[in-house]
Amino acid sequence: MRTGRLRTVHPVLWAGWAALAAGAVLCVIGWYGISGERFAERQLPYLASCTVPGAALIVAGAVLLTQGRNALAAARVEELYGLLVAAGSSDTDDAGRAAALPLAVSGDLLMVPGGTLWHRADCPLVAGKVEAVPVDAKLLAGGELGPCPICDPAGETG
Template sequence: MASSSIPLDSSLAGSTRDTAGAPEGGASWRWEVIRPYAGWGLAVLGAVFIVVGWIGISGESLVAKQMPYLISGGGGVALVGLGVLFLGTEERQRDRARIDQLEAMVADLHSVLLVRADGREPQASGASPAADGGNDALVALPVGQSFHRSDCVMVQGKSNAEPITAREVQARGLKPCRLCEPTLEESDSRT
């Protein structure tokens, strides 16, 4: 009844936080809010038990009378450990959410950087340029050591790039460009 009067933000529904340690049911958002406070509370309560146990043991000389204080001190250590666990996992969940956000941003940046200036999608390394419908003319620079496809960025804007055939490539001993990866079959198909 009280939970129906609490307005829920729509951004909570799309939260990427991991609630694996949260109790079942609709109380997961409450658990996320309470978890750090529960961790600090358990740590402080454990510290109080440790101090009470220490003071109690120091005032008793008989071992039999020291046992209750020893047990409360041991329980205090357990409570401090549980509190630190709650606090540590909360910070780890925040870090995981930040890393997920950074990974999404890097993926977006990666997709933007892979878009070519000429509007074409980047070619897979094993794909044939002729199969993608690319321009199959081969060109080479007069003093160059490699041959290119006519749409290669290495020869765009170069006025001295000349069309070349497969025989000329073999005669001059030209190597294929490592960027556009032309094949000699492209030149044979146009003749």
């Protein structure tokens, strides 16, 4: 399901690319000017007027690109959240209650090594993962593993 919104490039990304390009051009001009001068005192004007501002523009462009990508990612998350909310509201029945179908009903418990949650074998988070192993009863009894909120929302242990 797609929304009708056009995917556009965030203006901060354009500004970042422009700053990077301008900085690169200034650095090249500064390098070209410095390369033709033999004495350091004649190279300083090129450093001051081209190379240092060019390097600053490159840094600013990198910061703008990072910020623009973060803003784009946040917009995508908001779009996905809107889709989830829309899908959740379409799953409700006429009385306004959500259909209470369990997501996972298997009695076999699995865990991912190094993880902190246990899952039912048919949980979508571990289904088909080769690294998922059966839960050790000592870990489960010791409280080191908590129930997965996706496949065991009621907190029932299998």
